Amino acid sequence: MKIKSFFVFLEVFLILSFSISTSYLIGQSFPQTRTDSFNDVRWILENLGEFLKIKQISSVSAYENIWKCCPETKYGARCVDIPESARDSCKINLLDVSCKESDICAIGCCIDPFEKTCTSRATKQQCLLNGGIWKPEENCRIPECKKGCCVLGNDVEFTTKQRCEKLSEEKGFIFDFRAYQTEDMCLFLKNNLTEGACILNGACRLETKTECIGKNGTFYENMLCSNPSLNTSCKKQAYIGCVEGKDEIYWFDSCGNRENIYSADKNLSWNNGYLLSKYKSCNILSNNAGSENCGNCDSLRGSICSKTSPDEKHVKDGNYICKSLKCIDENGKERENGESWCVYDGYIGDGKDVVGSRHWRRICVNGHIKTEPCADYRGQICAQSIIKNNQTGKEFSQARCVSNEAIKCLAYNENMETMPGKCLNNSHCILKEIKVSDGFKFKLCTSKYPRGFDLTGKRRDKDRGICSLANQKCIVVYQKKLSGWKCIQNCECETKKFFEQMNDLCISLGDCGSYVNILGEGSNNVVVTNSPKGSWEEYKKYATPVPGQYVSFKNLTEFLNLYGLRLSKPSGPEGLPPPALTGAIKTIGEISGGVVSLMAGLSFGGEFLSALEGGASLFSAISKGFVEGMNLVHNVPAWGIFGTTGLMLAVASLSNMIFKLQGDAATVVNAVALTLSLYSISAGIANTYFGASWAVLNPFLGAAIILAFALTMKMLGVGETKKIIVKFECHPWEAPVGGDNCEKCNEDPLKPCSEYRCTSLGQACGLINPYKENPECKKVFPDDGKPPLVNFSVMRGYLINKNSSYEYIINKEDGSCIPEFTPIIINLTTNKFSQCKWDFKRKENSEDMDYYVSGDNGFLKNHIITLFAPSLESVNVYNISGNFIDKQGRTQIFIRCQDRYGNYNIKEYSLRYCVRNGPDSTPPILFKTSPENNTILPTNKEEINLSIWLNEPAECKFSSRDKNYSEMEGLMNCSTGLEMLDEFGWRCSAKLSTPEKENKFYIRCRDKPWLGENSTRNINQQPFVYVIRKTENPLKIDYISLSDNSTITLGPEKEPIDLEVRTKGGINNGESVCLYGFKKDGESILMSGEINHHARVSFPFETKYIIYIKCVDSVGNIAKENRAVHIKIDSKPPEIIRIFKEGANIKFQTNEPAKCYVNEKYCYFDLSKTKPLSEFFLKTHYIEFDNKKTYYIKCKDAFENENPSCAVIINPEELE
């Protein structure tokens, strides 16, 4: 399978598995993404349709997308896969299988029996219907389609042997086909054919040797027809002209025969009547463009023979000149014929390609510059390499549009262990390291050239999902010191550094974040809470291309890496970044882990003390020193002093624990304890040595002092901590409002406008006449100068009343306040496409408002506001900053909407509502679980990480039996802080053991965690029953068509090999998706089929390969196998190794089994028209011994490797 096809399959599969895995890891806000295990292949299969859209046929929901083959659609396409739900678009009945698995739509090679051409990827049906010959090799890598050099007179064509026969017959030439050649060899051959004068029936023509001999003419090698020795009537150098198929200007004799390349020095050209090769003709090192004296033009150097008018410059002896084929590029630089280079719209790489930008390839073709745009939305990027001639200093550039592997970069994040290596090894990827602070750091693999989004909003949900990968929270911890609140953890998250790094990540995911378009105009599309924000204006510079910046082609190492191969000296970065340290941030989901461990350390005075610098040594020195000292002194029992010290510190520890003192408070108490301990020690010594009994500290008094200090610290609140959640939300990029720049898209004829480019220039811009060569970008939305009109409606059970033009009040239907912890859905509709924002505070303008309605910054007509208010009592418990709720329990939010032209309502709309006052008497409600209830797991899964989300902060427990809450054994880890609300609610998680085939768990939750063991807390009367099942039978690979350690010999075409795999077991009798690759856990290629899997595997090199096969079923059962295969490539024709006379025969032997053929005239004979010496492929061959004959022998092997000329010419006389 060609590499591009390999990427195609890989991209599709990896997109899907990535989407699930990343959402699992990050727990991001895309509402449609299931946060199940990334092994949920059923989700992959069900959502395959989302990624495989049909043009002209609308897609349907994931569950209905079962794809079947349509042999012919109503719109004329043949053999296309369409969803079953779209069967009406098929002209005839859908087949039961996909096209790939069907017979009539099987894809292969179609040979045209009339024209003898080969067509790749033709369906069997179409081929046979039109009288073609169909073979199952889809890329035509079969002997019949193998190309070589076909000599047709003085022209050479790179074509198949069969076509060569046809053309030779049509044009009246002798069949002369040279196998095992490449296109450039044919070019070379064209210039080096053996030619000469061919005299036949008194007339002379310049022809090739083969041609002349074939006509039974007399051939004079290298002689011109005008050579006097031939005595022809042809007079030399009669006129000059061009020759079709040749670059140069030639002399012609009076008979019209071509002579040598023109030179003003006639004698040089004449060469005494002999042919003069191009390489010995005038000025071979130059292309002679514009030369009056030399006609040695060369298209590969940039010139070609061209007729001129008499008043134009021409060579001395006629109206012809070598015309230059070079070009002058947009920068005034001279470009050679065939040279290509990349042009960009702005800065490229580092995840900074600007919105609307595209890569362009320019080529100099025969004196004209052609512009080829790479695929839009940066689906392709332009890669370039520059070859420099060290002697002349001249450069030659080669560029191509290549697939952008952005998707793969994101897919690598599926496995965070292998991600850094894979990311660094892919030149299209960049390893983004976010390190704002010690507790907020992580790595993510993103694309150097992020993909562009459809800015019209057609794929909005997917785009939001991608951008939301950069949604993160940083928990900043403050502690109350004696001098006030001080930041102690993740403080840098409250600096601009947070925005800079996170926005950098955001824009590298795609068209996301605060960024600019190709004109350097932009918009802000991030929400940053509790931290300074930046602006798109800081990125204007990226709209200007950087001279000399270009994408390089992938190197050989990267290519080899795909096959698990290495160069003998490994190149590239040595070693990988060290694995994440224990306690350090390994995955994005563990960002808060560092904070938790530190806070845990603060809670216990003893541990804190030991962590205190020098504390431990101080402690041991004190006890050890004094014990020793006392022993020296005598009569003072060491344990006593030790005991006092120990008591003080023990009391200190206990106080800290009881009062939950941390930080400064704990320090103070411990310090007091230590001071008292030291005092008691020294007092004890004073008493012992100096009789100062008054100095001895009563240990109980000491303890009382310590306790008093602890209480004081508690009342002052010293040592308490609070958290500030710094949030970053990354949204899809929206074009700036207005349409003043639309027409700028039409300005550059070398960069035609497209929908992507146009819509990036302004909200009001649209492409008109997309079905014309030069579509125009114009303002397509009218500007009425008015802000959008907004209408509100609320869900059933609630009322929304208009208090004034802009003020609305929401209550329950009975007029009471809305209940706590209950989501209220409000629909906001506008009369035109609008972007709506809201805030708790009144703000001057729309731009200053903090939040997007629906969490969506898009220009829509329908928006959703979800009101979700906590209870008043919970708010009062937590020290929530901001104006979240006022003491009366009433709150309001302010809304503004702007249209595409930036017209927004100056007076804000306000929604007022009140939250029910009074005790919360409802137990927690479970919103969501992950994995979902009744999920089926793989056979070998022994435990799962369960997450549940509740409508309010709560504590939850679980058990395998239905018990009262207090008796349940399992305690879940819950986010009980009011501010710890995430996208789905308040989260609790636990590890559940799943040893059985069916595992049942009972979950109960208790709200109001701030009340401790208070009986007013509400507990679920009915438990939530959570069931997890496992597959009965493991998935197994039952059969693989390749044997382990087998050796396979391929022909020179390296025809792919069929790999068949059969699976059984798992969730559904072996139904699974299988992939194969050449590296363990490396790049993989999808196989077709569900139980019987198939792939055509290509092996580019002769070496040993290990094929890793992995099959996964819809619940994540995995089966793996691998096979070692030794590949040999036989690309050489047979050689004759021995010839001798044996009786009446000549016997000769070949180095491999072959079929050999004999001709008695010459070497260039057609094997297909000659009978072989044997029917089978043998190593020993015989021909009749006849010393009057000369035998021209050609052989070919089973792979159709044929001797291009003779394998040997046998002269029997020499054997006697």
Place this chain on the structure above:
Amino acid sequence: MNKKRGQASLFVLGGIILVGLIILFLISRNIEIKQTPKIQGKDIHSKLQYCIEPKLKEIIKTIGERGGSVNPELYIKFQFEEEKEPHNISFLCYNNLYYYPCINQNPLLIEHVKNEIKKEVEPVVRECFEKIKEDYEKKGYSYSGNKNITLSINLSEGKVILDIKNNILLKRENKTIEKKEFRLFFDDYIYDLMILAQEIVNQEADYCDSYYAELSILNPQIDISKFRTSDLNIIYTLRYIKNNETFRFAVRGCVIPPGI
């Protein structure tokens, strides 16, 4: 008196002659308008050649502009700068799915085009034979033929070859002309363009890309351009530089959608 009668007679005669001339003039103009133009060519063969050629060129031009079919089934409607209106351009290679390489929709393109030409040119050939018949009958020949006309088309480099079978027998006085077969050659480069088009289609199917620029350099007599439409299709235009003859077709494969 006689003199006066003579004058009167002269006037009357003059008037009659004048009127007669006027009538004759008018009649002769009408006759000229109704007369069918003469078919050029000295013999049937050349007459046929002259008659068929303009229409054939038009048919080939249409087929070339539309990717090998007069009425393409699977097409994209598009208008290039030099065109007055949009045309339906046939997809020679197509895949509706994103990321997948295209599937060749017309593997035997040249055969297909031959059939298309044949289908369109057959009525032209018949019409031309009818005109030839009229022409010869006007010259006093008796003409028999035009009953079982068979036609076959062959395409080769720089040529379109029509092989026509029609048993014609012309007789006039002692002269008899019999013709059964006609082989007509027309200069045309559609074959050359299609061979290159097939190569491009193969490359698109195999590699999701084509070396069209390199092919253009290797075939300097043909200019090849590649155009990407806004809806992610590709249109190739192959133009024979010498006579501006064009072959244009569309490809849809390995389409990379926006975003992920």
